[in-house]
Amino acid sequence: MNLPIKNITTAALALLISYSAIPAVAIPQSNSHHLTVAKSQPLTDTLIVPGERVGPITRTTTKKDLVKLFGASRLVDKTISGPEGIGSFAATQVNLGRKRSLLVVWSDNTRTKPLDVRNLGTAWKTREGIGVGTGWSELRQKLGNFKLFGLAWDYGGTILLESSRLSRYQGKLILRVDAAPNAYQKYPNDYSAVLGDSTFSASNPHWKPLGVRLVEIVVLLNPEQ
Numbered sequence: 001m002n003l004p005i006k007n008i009t010t011a012a013l014a015l016l017i018s019y020s021a022i023p024a025v026a027i028p029q030s031n032s033h034h035l036t037v038a039k040s041q042p043l044t045d046t047l048i049v050p051g052e053r054v055g056p057i058t059r060t061t062t063k064k065d066l067v068k069l070f071g072a073s074r075l076v077d078k079t080i081s082g083p084e085g086i087g088s089f090a091a092t093q094v095n096l097g098r099k100r101s102l103l104v105v106w107s108d109n110t111r112t113k114p115l116d117v118r119n120l121g122t123a124w125k126t127r128e129g130i131g132v133g134t135g136w137s138e139l140r141q142k143l144g145n146f147k148l149f150g151l152a153w154d155y156g157g158t159i160l161l162e163s164s165r166l167s168r169y170q171g172k173l174i175l176r177v178d179a180a181p182n183a184y185q186k187y188p189n190d191y192s193a194v195l196g197d198s199t200f201s202a203s204n205p206h207w208k209p210l211g212v213r214l215v216e217i218v219v220l221l222n223p224e225q
């Protein structure tokens with residue numbers, strides 16, 4: 001199947017499919033106020049700057065830097081299968097609580113060059129105030145009458161940023177939406193009308209009753225070409 005994704009950073013978009021279902025690892029409970037880790041500080045910077053940084057994590061951040069920033073006890077290294085089970089990628093889960101946790105995906109096994117940051121909690125926001133959980137009406141206000149892929153397939157719900165007011169983030173940010181879990185049962189006709197690998201306008205009236213919200217953000221730092 002020829003997919004209309006040539007204007008998207010395809011490597012990172014494909015990785016989105018592999019990693020979007022990876023759960024965050026809970027921080028072990030402790031009676032102390034903070035885990036005792038050398039040089040780590042409570043995270044207060046939760047700003048996403050597409051293509052540049054996710055809080056203190058930048059294009060040049062290494063695994064060693066993550067240890068300095070957050071403490072080794074908050075990090076879990078993983079090796080994750082690539083798209084369709086082909087290849088593998090090194091990743092590091094950063095456990096900062098449900099709202100602030102994230103996953104750093106590395107360009108290679110040395111963990112010295114971040115490919116992207118994903119699985120972001122709801123505390124992370126762009127300067128426009130966009131984050132996981134942002135509702136459909138707010139997205140429409142901030143992105144305009146954008147286009148997006150239909151639901152329930154590999155790239156389902158991915159917003160085509162080049163068609164939006166945030167076209168400057170093309171190649172730096174991936175945003176993906178989904179309908180509410182019960183949308184198909186409650187509104188089967190509307191749901192079926194926006195299914196599949198076609199592109200749809202955000203002004204399509206069938207989106208409105210489905211309880212659509214932003215479910216995934218991927219911040220590209222060193223996207224592979």
